[in-house]
Amino acid sequence: MRPETAFNLFTYGVMPAWALLVFAPRWKWTQRIVHSVFIPVLMTVAYAWLLLFVASPPPGANAASLEGAMRLFQEPWTAIVCWIHFLVFDLFVGAWEVRDAVRRKVPHLAVVPCLVLTNFFGPVGLLVYLAVRALVRGTFTLEEEAGAAPKPSAPPEHLGTGVPAH
Incomplete structure (x- = not known):
């Protein structure tokens, strides 16, 4: 496979997932496909x-310097990675x-x-989403439940009692 073909395959291959997020966010197949581990695992x-x-x-390509990072993108397959x-x-993130x-x-x-921006400009989309959420809901956090303290999990009743679980 040519590098350009692989690039197009991956770039356009995720577009249906983005379309599901935009047009059918609560559809059962969006849940099963986009919100599962399927796409990230396959791509990984x-x-x-x-x-x-x-x-x-x-030679000289690395993530430790700007020059080295720029060299990473000079080889097509490394750029695709x-x-x-x-x-x-x-x-x-989307x-x-x-x-x-x-x-x-x-x-x-x-x-x-926000989704469009996240697809094309990653961190900018996330920032705009966080700002929209702050305006709409008054919260600016990455906590799953704003203001909620983690609930301690109690061990199952049979642990530590000497009574076997049934």
Whole structure:
């Protein structure tokens, strides 16, 4: 497979997931496909395979300096590995935005522009979502339930009592 073909496959391959987040966020198949581990696992397997067996970073390529990082993108397969990294994490953040908006009752139409921005500009989309959520719900946090303290989990009744579980 040519690098350009792989790039297009991954780039356009995640677009149906983004479309589901935008147009059908509560549909059962959106839940089963986008909010499951299926897409991230599938893409991560491809990412790992390309990273280990296909990509060959040019000499001096590394993440420790700007020059080294720029060299990572000079080899097509290494650039695709980096691109998959972005695609997986951006989709993960977009899916989280939708789930969080449902939990916090943020209107979906207010989330749609955030999803578009998250797809194309990752952190900017997340920031805009957090700002929209703050305006709509008055909360600016990454906690799953704003203001809620974690509930201590009690051990099952049979633990520590000497009574076997049935």
